[in-house]
Amino acid sequence: MFVLELMLLVSCIAIALLCFKATRTLEAIRRSIDDIASAIHAESDEGACPEALAEESESLTLLKDACHDIAHSFALSKREEEVLSYFARGKSNVAIAKELHIGNATVKTHSFNIYQKLGIHSRDELIGIVEERLNK
16 A cells, blocks of 8 residues: 555656646746645655655755845845745745744835835736746
8 A cells, every 4th residue: 555655646746846847937836845745744654755855855945046046136135035935935924924933014024125126016026036037
């Protein structure tokens, strides 16, 4: 039974990887990470699959690298870069505040500063900039 579950996990990872490589969009990366996390959670009783952890790590690294490039290009502070990377992963202001142990108002301030420095007005525009950086 374990072999069948492991094959299913590997298939999930392969499909997520194909989706990621074919489109290289932020949404594909999010789906890949969610699929892999779900597969790992389902297999947690059997132990985490090293391939799944490596794939998740690679996706997050690509996303963080894109955010780092953007932060460098637009002179964002380290904290603004960190908040940007959470935005790029689709996190809400409340989730970011909890994760970073800061207040919601602080997240909004960082958000405002990021938008000002990038010359944008919405999270959709922010996602577009991150996707553009990923496709380079």
